[in-house]
Amino acid sequence: MNTITLDDGSVLGLARYPLPDGVEDDGTPLNRVQLARAFGVSENTITKWVSLGMPVLSGGQNGVSYEFSLRQCYAWRQHREDRLQATKARGDQLAAQAALAFRNLDDDQAEEEAALTADDLRKWSEAEYHRNRVAEQRGDLVRADRMRAALDDIFVTFGSAMETLPDFAEMEFSISPDQVEKLKNRCDQTRDEVRQKIEALFSRPGAVIALGTRQGELPV
Incomplete structure (x- = not known):
């Protein structure tokens, strides 16, 4: 057949x-x-x-x-596996489209921008753009889309490792089915937590990321 x-x-x-x-x-x-x-x-x-x-x-x-x-x-x-990858890719595409549709600002940023005139906002945006461009050329900043592509590749490898870890532990260490299930649940939880952190890190469309900074310190 x-x-x-x-x-x-x-x-x-x-x-x-x-x-x-x-x-x-x-x-x-x-x-x-x-x-x-x-x-x-x-x-x-x-x-x-x-x-x-x-x-x-x-x-x-x-x-x-x-x-x-x-x-x-x-x-x-x-x-x-191809179908799961296609579903993930489609989900990422929809998320990216949604992110482009909204400009996410925290409360402090929204309040600061509300006090600026249109001309002030334009000048500030231009200055911020040029500052980020210079920092990017120096290697101090990296484009979020480039970093996301790299992290997505890493996450695929990480996710595969998390998925097969319970099987490896069962075969290598002869753990019980109950222990396998607990380990599987923990691996799934860890994988979801990492994915959520990645999504949170790149929730601001068009962002540039300062190398070595923490989430919350990212320039917009």
Whole structure:
């Protein structure tokens, strides 16, 4: 079979996600333990993926073990990861559009600007722009969009590490399923906290960031 049917009814061609070079699949079914070993995850993760729609060849009922196709499961997993990345990218795009639609000012800034005339505000903005440009050329400031792109790349690596850490701990240290679940929850919490801090850091559109400063000291 060269296609699989996804939960939403769409058909995915396996040729879209061929196995990596050097990985062979002669059609021999794999059990849950073998598939977990192939993907470097825990058996609990395989069970979770099955519940999310990963294809199975047979089994799973009346004490019969699951059987999986390596090609099918690999294509399903890669498609799922691409879909999650696309969803994240779309969310980031919508967030960026929303940020551009509003100029976020804190209470002190709003009060200060309210006291300025239009001419004063224009002069202040021009002076601030040139000051930031000079500081950027010296390397004291970095554009927020450039820093965000770099942090997003780092966060992808960090997020992947957080996602696989419970599986690694289970396989390496033989911790209990309850401990795996607690570790997973903690990793998810940490990942969310880091993402929120990144979002808060870049909540001001068009900002430039002073290297070495803390959040709250960022020039606008």
